[in-house]
Amino acid sequence: MRASILLAALVAVSTLAAGAAWACSCVRYDSAAQQLAEAYVMFVGRMTSFSNHAMGDDYPHAMHMARFEVRRTIKGEALPVRAVMHAVDGAMCGVRFTPDRDYTILARVQDGVLTTSACSAPQFPLSDYERAARAE
Template sequence: MFQAAVLAISLGLAAPAGPACACTCLPPDPADQVDEADVIFVGRVERVVRVGQAGGRPISATVFRIERSLKGDVGTWTAVRHQSGDSSLCGMQFDRDREHVVFARRAEGRLYAQACSRDWLPLERYEAELIKLQTR
């Protein structure tokens, strides 16, 4: 019996692994999320444009009409680049029919967002963290 169990475990360990495609994000601490973002805003999607590929995955730029700027300077319109598609593959999709709280970082003059930086909590929670950050 013991030998059969060892053999079964050994065969399981020797089996080839499938491709790793999952993207798992634990909800970040809201204080860290607010602190690490260069720009935070509430906006509505105006359009999405595919701008290229990285690592075989599509990259899009989503253009937002800014309704409220919470941190950083974004003007009245801004584009945020992100990996397109399913969040299980680290992609992001922004719905046209609702407001989004967007957390983005600046690099090379552009704004970038990633699946793990999406809005996990109600806006009020992030606003409270911004107030704490400003009073430090």
Template sequence: MKHLILCLLLAAAWLPLRAEACSCARPGTPVEEKDQHTRVFLGRVQAIEEDPRGEPHRRVRFVVRETFKGTPVRKLTVDTGIGGGDCGYAFRTGQEYVVYAWGKDDALATGICSLTGPATHPRSGLDVLRGDK
């Protein structure tokens, strides 16, 4: 019986473990990040929706306040992960964010590896994007 338990423990030790973690390169300055992203804008979160197909991401609808890169529009939808290792950003309805997004307008995405963040946080680069700094 001891040998069976030992064999089971050894077999379990060789099984691959699934580890999920977000791994990001350190983002650049707001100017560098603006150059590397498709769209950069200041927007207020209007709604957050789970993917209707059950995919592990959220669709975040924004009312655009200011556009720093891309054609100015009134509304945009951006996908992000759900968190827990997929680099998704935890947006909150009603809050304003500076969003650095990549992709085409009908398939924009963002996450925590960019400077995307609350408009009030200096890291988001709002002052720099506006030319105030």
């Protein structure tokens, strides 16, 4: 009886540890200026469409390329449309965007492509980023 309880406890702990290893964990920034400094662009835009994007057989996670109609640029070149790559799997810090909704996007450049994730989500009010952008 004790052996089966011990075994069940070990299995439960192993399962929890494995789940935690696959969880998304993000940095907490001290200020909007610090988070903005790490972004290549920041904009407010309406998500208009997305497409599935294959990363190859050795990368099994779903990726989307979301297109945004830019309403306001906070940092970076002001372009009317931006395409941003993102994972959709929560364990990969993925995000899901809904068409015809406005989003505030902070994105980096990876291999020449804008990318974002749950960890890039704004952590401060938009006005803090606007103030930080004016100070740059």
